[in-house]
Amino acid sequence: MAKRVNPMAVKANATYDVLEAARALNVTPATIRNWIKDGLEAMTSSKPYLILGSAIRTYLRAKYESARRPLKDDELFCPSCREGRKPLNLKVTQSQIATKTDLLKGVCHHCGGTATRMISHKQRPAFAEMFNITTGRNSEA
Ligand SMILES: [Zn+2]
Structure with a gap:
């Protein structure tokens, strides 16, 4: 880049x-x-x-x-692919990383790497409809 x-x-x-x-x-x-x-x-x-x-x-x-490449609604950002990717099986883990922010993590369907997306708590319901979300208790930054 x-x-x-x-x-x-x-x-x-x-x-x-x-x-x-x-x-x-x-x-x-x-x-x-x-x-x-x-x-x-x-x-x-x-x-x-x-x-x-x-x-x-x-x-x-x-x-x-x-x-800047905007992510589609059902994509996480994969740093290896350098673009938005769907998480494998639409499975993501969600952990809270700040008062109003969650980190979604999934496996990039394309390269198998870790893809992530930061969302606000307000966005939780919308993402819960798209993804199969597991809630992680530990916050990871
Ligand atoms: Zn990837």
Whole structure:
């Protein structure tokens, strides 16, 4: 996975040329140029291109948002597969890990690894309908 850049590393109201933006975000100038090709809004009418910090922030946030893979209702996240997977036989164990949060754990049907999902207590009834849930008494983080 490509390394993440912190959008807050640039000031929203400042303008950056490619080199300055690269330095501020700790990436290469080529990366910035790729972002511009990819849709990062830049003032390209004159050189050097100037990029508004707020445009960089908007671009990065949108990029990371679309990279996130939302889980379907009946999926847990499998870190080995790096995506949502159904638990084997829809069997999961549920343990409370915080006041309002449970951790669901199951076996990834695809790779056999451990897949997990954090849910809030409010979501318990919905997940209880989908999965065959065993309640674990010990909390595991
Ligand atoms: Zn898996």
